[in-house]
Amino acid sequence: MNGFKEPGMRNVGSYSSMADDDDLDLSRLPDRPKLPIERQRSCDERSMTELSINVRALESFDSLYSPGGMRSGFSTPASTARNPFEPHPIIAEAWEALRRSIVYFKGEPIGTIAAYDHASEEVLNYDQVFVRDFVPSALAFLMNGEPEMVKNFLLKTLYLQGWEKRIDRFKLGEGVMPASFKVLHDPVRKTDTLVADFGESAIGRVAPVDSGFWWIILLRAYTKSTGDSSLAESPECQKGIRLILTLCLSEGFDTFPTLLCADGCSMIDRRMGIYGYPIEIQALFFMALRCALTMLKHDSEGKEFVERIVKRLHALSYHMRTYFWLDFQQLNDIYRYKTEEYSHTAVNKFNVIPDSIPDWVFDFMPTRGGYFIGNVSPARMDFRWFALGNCVAILSSLATPEQSMAVMDLIEERWEELVGEMPLKVTYPAIESHEWRIVTGCDPKNTRWSYHNGGSWPVLLWLLTAACIKTGRPQIARRAIELAENRLLKDSWPEYYDGKLGRYIGKQARKFQTWSIAGYLVAKMMLEDPSHLGMVSLEEDKAMKPLIKRSASWTCPEISLDLIL
Numbered sequence: 031m032n033g034f035k036e037p038g039m040r041n042v043g044s045y046s047s048m049a050d051d052d053d054l055d056l057s058r059l060p061d062r063p064k065l066p067i068e069r070q071r072s073c074d075e076r077s078m079t080e081l082s083i084n085v086r087a088l089e090s091f092d093s094l095y096s097p098g099g100m101r102s103g104f105s106t107p108a109s110t111a112r113n114p115f116e117p118h119p120i121i122a123e124a125w126e127a128l129r130r131s132i133v134y135f136k137g138e139p140i141g142t143i144a145a146y147d148h149a150s151e152e153v154l155n156y157d158q159v160f161v162r163d164f165v166p167s168a169l170a171f172l173m174n175g176e177p178e179m180v181k182n183f184l185l186k187t188l189y190l191q192g193w194e195k196r197i198d199r200f201k202l203g204e205g206v207m208p209a210s211f212k213v214l215h216d217p218v219r220k221t222d223t224l225v226a227d228f229g230e231s232a233i234g235r236v237a238p239v240d241s242g243f244w245w246i247i248l249l250r251a252y253t254k255s256t257g258d259s260s261l262a263e264s265p266e267c268q269k270g271i272r273l274i275l276t277l278c279l280s281e282g283f284d285t286f287p288t289l290l291c292a293d294g295c296s297m298i299d300r301r302m303g304i305y306g307y308p309i310e311i312q313a314l315f316f317m318a319l320r321c322a323l324t325m326l327k328h329d330s331e332g333k334e335f336v337e338r339i340v341k342r343l344h345a346l347s348y349h350m351r352t353y354f355w356l357d358f359q360q361l362n363d364i365y366r367y368k369t370e371e372y373s374h375t376a377v378n379k380f381n382v383i384p385d386s387i388p389d390w391v392f393d394f395m396p397t398r399g400g401y402f403i404g405n406v407s408p409a410r411m412d413f414r415w416f417a418l419g420n421c422v423a424i425l426s427s428l429a430t431p432e433q434s435m436a437v438m439d440l441i442e443e444r445w446e447e448l449v450g451e452m453p454l455k456v457t458y459p460a461i462e463s464h465e466w467r468i469v470t471g472c473d474p475k476n477t478r479w480s481y482h483n484g485g486s487w488p489v490l491l492w493l494l495t496a497a498c499i500k501t502g503r504p505q506i507a508r509r510a511i512e513l514a515e516n517r518l519l520k521d522s523w524p525e526y527y528d529g530k531l532g533r534y535i536g537k538q539a540r541k542f543q544t545w546s547i548a549g550y551l552v553a554k555m556m557l558e559d560p561s562h563l564g565m566v567s568l569e570e571d572k573a574m575k576p577l578i579k580r581s582a583s584w585t586c587p588e589i590s591l592d593l594i595l
């Protein structure tokens with residue numbers, strides 16, 4: 031650190047110095063599931079037994095990793111008979127509901143509808159296939175050895191990406207993937223037509239930045255699960271990846287490697303004060319870049335992108351691990367920040383005014399644990415917790431192993447706040463009163479402790495479970511799944527729950543929300559067979575070391591590319 035006070039990099043519990051850990055290695059290491067070998071502080075006897083089962087399961091990963099076939103043995107009603115443990119009775123119901131949500135195009139399954147809620151008078155756009163919503167469905171089908179629909183989905187969305195996209199007189203970037211699409215059936219002519227929404231019909235007209243990232247992540251999951259790399263290697267998919275990358279790697283006036291975003295451009299698709307550099311997008315951006323790197327061909331067109339990705343990943347991981355990370359020590363440092371520092375030696379790089387730290391965060395921050403905060407930009411730190419961004423940071427290894435452990439510690443320490451009676455709070459805490467008026471624009475759907483504003487979303491269970499398995503804490507996932515199991519079927523699979531503890535079915539929550547169903551199934555299947563984790567997780571890459579130390583963060587680090595080329 032050479033006299034430079036680098037926020038956030040030193041104190042993650044009592045773990046060793048992170049100075050050597052934040053260098054991202056980008057060699058093509060096989061990204062298998064990480065073996066949860068090291069015993070963590072919170073592991074009890076039960077979890078250790080589970081871990082040894084997990085290790086055995088992972089040891090036989092290669093034999094499991096055979097294309098096709100029913101691998102889960104614990105998922106569909108048909109396969110439950112083979113399960114040596116007693117499956118939870120709601121699994122069969124969940125599969126039935128999931129299959130009911132399948133959407134067909136010319137007789138082929140191409141995705142799942144967002145919600146199959148006949149009781150709701152207002153369908154809005156919940157009758158569409160959302161790209162982000164389809165991800166847990168796709169994982170469930172992949173884990174169950176049914177990849178066809180996933181392939182159809184990837185190809186259809188690729189085709190939609192190729193459309194000319196206009197909003198009023200403005201033409202959107204070529205690479206933009208739709209937020210959602212639907213199939214119009216004409217019973218008279220017997221034709222099917224696709225209609226896509228790139229943000230022009232969405233509330234607030236915001237284009238989904240996350241769609242393209244999810245598409246890349248899903249393409250890798252498909253490749254990993256089936257062992258079939260021909261789809262990813264096809265010229266169409268290679269072009270699709272490059273078009274998405276062109277959008278997010280383009281140069282602008284930015285001084286940060288993070289991606290500048292409009293409010294509402296992710297799962298949180300309404301105004302919620304996440305404009306700027308939201309963690310939800312930065313973590314997905316990082317993961318998509320790493321996934322793209324494993325799939326891009328090193329041909330004349332791909333090579334340039336590979337080089338750009340490597341540079342960006344390097345800068346992005348440094349930036350996120352340093353400036354977005356918050357733990358007790360870091361909070362204390364910010365609290366004591368001086369302001370108005372000028373020059374490269376500034377400690378308070380973004381001129382954050384300590385008075386802007388909200389009161390709640392001082393109580394919320396445990397001595398053990400930490401997390402990536404919501405947003406960092408000039409004089410603005412959004413200290414809120416965002417579940418998706420933190421889980422994806424763990425899965426993509428954007429978080430160092432120490433940071434990953436600290437996030438899990440935080441979840442344990444703040445269980446009541448972040449999980450309560452229904453996993454998992456999408457954001458914490460809720461914003462209220464005057465702040466709610468200003469930040470949400472008086473959005474009646476996003477009142478305090480509801481929907482995106484501190485609501486609890488069962489879909490996040492699969493991300494939490496994956497993060498738990500990766501960090502060797504399956505007992506946390508088990509606890510969360512038990513909570514969900516007690517209510518989800520009884521409540522007809524709501525989209526979200528409201529209240530500080532998540533006790534109430536959300537004010538305007540749809541029932542039979544597909545990703546609530548699929549998220550639960552994926553969580554169950556992953557716990558049962560941890561080798562599935564490899565589909566959605568990337569190992570930390572250690573082979574590439576930066577040539578200079580990070581104390582010189584204001585210079586442009588040189589990167590040794592020969593290691594990856």
Ligand code: GLC
Pocket residue numbers: 144156160162163296297298299
């Ligand atoms: C809501 C959610 C969004 C989701 C969509 C369909 O708009 O905010 O994340 O994709 O519903 O379920």
